[in-house]
Amino acid sequence: MGESESTATNPSSSNKSTNFINVFFRLLAYDTITWFFNLIIHTFFRDVQTRGSFNIPQEGPIIFVIAPHNNQFVDGLVVMTKVKEISSRRISFLIAKKSYNKRIIGDAAKLCGAIPVERAQDLLKPAIGEIMVDSNDDKIIIGKETNFTKQCQSKGLIGLPDNLGNTKVSEIIDDTKLILKRPFTSSNKETQDKINTVLKNGTKFKTASQFDNHVVFQNVFNHLNQGGVLGIFPEATSHDRLQFIPLKSGVAIFALGAVSQQIEKFQNGEINQITPVRVVPIGLSYFHPHKFRSRVVMEFGKPIIVDQNLAQEYNENSKDSINKLMKHIEFKLKEVTMNCNDYETLMVLQAARRLYTSGNRKNIPLPMVIEMNRRLIKGYEQYKDQPDVKELKNSVLEYNKQLMRLNLHDHQVESLNRSTRIHNIWMFSKRFFTFILFMSLSLPGIILFGPIFIIAKRISKIKAKEALANSTVKIKAKDVISSWKILVAMVLAPMLYSFWSIIGTIIIIKFKILGKYQPSYIFIFLYFYCWAILTTYASLRIGEIGVDYYKSLTPLFLSILSINQDNFQIEKLKNTRNELRIKVNEFCDKYGPGIFKDYDEFYKKYNKIDDEDGDEEEYEIISNETVSNQNKLNRQISGSSDSDPENVSNIPIMATSDSDHGDEHSPIRSNEPEEAEEQGKFNKETSEVVTNNNNDDDDSVQVRLRKSMKDKQFDE
Template sequence: MTGNSAATQNGKVQENTNGRPSEKYVSAGSSLRSIDKEQGYRTFCYDLVVWILSVAFDLFFREIKTRGAFHIPRDGAVIFVAAPHANQFIDAVLLMRQILVNSGRRVSFLTASKSLKQAFIGPLAKMSSPIAVDRAQDLAAAASGTIQIKRRDTPLEITGQNTKFTKELEVGGLIMLPKSLGTAPIAEIVSDQKIILKSGFKDKAFDYLVSGPTSYKRCPKVSNSQMYSNVFSHLHNGGCIGIFPEGGSHDRSDLLPLKAGAAVMALGAASSDPNCKVKIVPCGMNYFHPHKFRSRAVIEFGAPIEVPKELITEYAKGGEIKHKAVSEFLETIRQALLTVALTCSDYDTLMVIQAARRLYKPAQMKVPLSMVIEMNRRLIVGYTRYKDDARIIHLRKTVAAYNRQLQHLGLLDHQVEYAKLSTPAILGKLAFRLMKLVVLTLGALPGTILFGPIFIATKRISNKKATEALKSSSVKLQARDVVATWKILVALVLAPALYWVYALLATWVTYRFDLFPEIRPVWLITLGAMIVFPMITYAALRIGEVGMDIFKSLKPLITCLNPNYFNAMVRLKRTREELAKEVTETINVLGPEVFTDFEKFRMIHAAAVEESKKNV
């Protein structure tokens, strides 16, 4: 702000001709200070939420890595698009943390209005400066009568019985089928017993409607004009927006169809303000068993995408040209996400890919977690291209058979190497590990007992929430995407309460039996207990982690000692050696055809280089 309209100049309040601050400028200066104070408060709340939840995440996850953080723009308008959305509320906070740590920027995530009203999640979400989004599905209500599709050749025509379409429905609204079979938008309301859909139901939902009348719910037409206005304003001011373009969280191995919102936001913001240079940053949310305690995560940021000027021009024209521009840019976003997200057509294929990666990697080499993601991604790209090749078909069958043998023997791939050990060596390893396990168990026992109620509560509540989520979703397979979220949320609520109970109990016992007469006042016992008990639990966590790894290694050693299985182990080891050779040869032959930089940036070579840098 410059000239007479400025409230300040060179950091000083403007004065009138009498040498006193002008009332107009004093008022403007006060407003600026108020805005700065409010912004400071929001920043504090945002950082506090990220810090609190980061502590919980560091306990839940064994390892959280970031790749490509240098791609994050340090200034200007940015839309972070993240996928796959595999962990309900965890994904957003993990991204907020990594972006804040690596670039100092804060992100406002689009959040369902329904989530902002939840008892515990709502207040935390509001502290992170979200942008509320109204979803029609969250406003669903029971509707009168039943509906069905009477003819397969008219899939968009819905017929009702005892329905009140003209009174209860509206054009642009949705009808929702039971059993989480999906929704469809309404294009025309012909009468109380007939409506025309804009796009029809598919697969099971369509067959369900054709098979006979069914109850349904109605969803009102929702206008998100205010939401888009808030997004555009935020971007025009150089802010950051976060969005999960799949819409909701899921536990599938591939991406869900992307919603158009991210493309509309980018094109709309650029179209309404030519000076707004919006950039899209794709973010891959890659997890290893995301629902399990002490799992691993890799967050990868891709190269920023600038909005093409020609698409901005087409978007501004409106109509079909506008929709075409949105679809084209949405496909650009999808392709960018595929470069950073680990996706696969199905779970079985993903298991084969991961086994092939382990077979390709030399047994003695330790590959960094971030490189594991890259190796898996490249193998998926190669498999997708050559999946109909006879060599790949044969290799898939043999690798899948190897996986089944491992499962039958209860082994992990790296444990097959035990088959080459002599019986005395196996006995020595087994005895040493058993003694070590006993010591670690004794060390972890106090903390395990203290935290035991939390473990039980988190498991039961998270499983219950997963069951509820599975019933209300048409895209989830086992609803594992909500398990980790509820484990962390339950622990955040119950752990402090439980430790307070322990601390007060310790204080009472100390006071009642006068155990430490030299410590006065007794509230010092309470304070000390609130420090010591969490430390004992954390120690048990780390000790138990090592102990669990040792425990898992006992079974293959015992299997090797069993005469009935020893020969099977030896054969499995021979199978692995032959299979590893075949996998390596196939990758080395086909790899250069898929990746032009295969020889220069060979995966194993890159992994070795990255590991050597880490050890320097």
């Protein structure tokens, strides 16, 4: 009897042990690769800051919905590493099966527990015959030597060659005629012209059958209902636009479907309670995302709680429930991101922000800069048709052109010709010597790692051209550049370090530099390998300081060489700047109170950071560069009135030295979108079924930013 019981229980105990070991190694693999990615992110970016991390739930299922998707694979790495660092939650991302099956990227995705998603557009295959559009209706496709009834499927996809786009089939009339759900279109004028040309003259085409996503959905439901964390980019593809591309509804289906399945299991007695799914919006704001040693700010919005009531409505009317939730998600995403109609307007508003904050620029942390940009964009969009606003925009545009002609940045204007020529010569000589000193110290690392910089830059440009040719949403495809720079460096850096280590080992042994003492070849090789890595990293940090000094040389040099006529132009430029500063302040004072309830608290305290006021409010910055300075910057702040004090009290303020702060604040990219998406308006009905209150439109971030950094000091 005892033996039979033992044999009966052993398999169960063996299964538990096996499951425990599997979970342990999965977590170990995830944490190891996250640690590795964290090193990469902190090497590529000079500064990574987060804001609103208290909005991350410490338990229960979460869907992180992330936008804009401006940096391809890098976006996922930034979010995954920072969320793990801040909250110890482990994210599983949805990834296209096409990428999941690739080497390196796919292998890393598997170790991180990514869930592959097979997309219909990845299944497109060439079909027989040619197609053209009907001259009277661009939804009607006419075939030549085609067999639509066998080649195509209703609700399936039909695509054009050269990645000119694809669309769904609405109805198949016969073998040579079908109706599209939507015509072939592109927001890119050049791409649209190509589409019109090939459809007019006749073109080859591709088809794909209707794709069943139920398997993917079920995998996601299981993951969430086990308390897992999911990361989704609702735009579904990376891009380099200033606004969102249309969001996919998958995130709403995942959240509602997961809770709906819980309801079914609860009714069947399989579970004891229903756990809501929390959808947390994340906004990514890059400062020159494709450039090495740039900056990024990641902002977490308030969670949207998808509970039992929403799931029941989803069961009754899935389409309406999905639409309502997607509107709310888009609304919340816009609260934590910047969306501007065009690049010219963005540049004007960033110049206006610099003019408004000229006196305190070095004291203002990056997350607050992002919020200021966001508010200026909102104010401009609301009052852009006013005559005084149009006049101000034109004046700022002309001021920017003057800066470009003089090869200056706005933050350098105030320092022009302030002192005597002798003083300027002394300052220039001192800073130039310091620049030469630091760049000389960084020279060994430049020589060691220089080939990788050159190769990575060239390959990333080639890949950007390929991505642009294969996309209908990208403008200059700058969103793929940083990803390819990192991928190239990951592959070539070990090879290059090995090469230098072999050369060093050969020199040591051949010339007997160590004399009679001859350690093993492996020891010498490893010594040189570690030396090469440390030298490169030290050179990187030292070189950064040298570059900062280099950026300060231009205004001093102009002041030294300026003649009377140049002095007149410089003084005129400074007067122009001062006039614009006054106009920008008048614009904010005139229109700000009508848009933002906290105008006095935010804008005035924003521009008077050094004022004494003991009633500080909550604000959080977490910077990878200043963890070591936490004791030095140990200032504590109290919870805000509209937040949970248990979540946000006693948060340390940390920030970084920002020598070129005024110049580097150019989020997103230097490109120009072809069209602007309409501002999504939140459906009032959503507030009745989604927990988060809709009144956060104007002041969802108001309290967290007030007066927070008034004592904050940046090292120069």
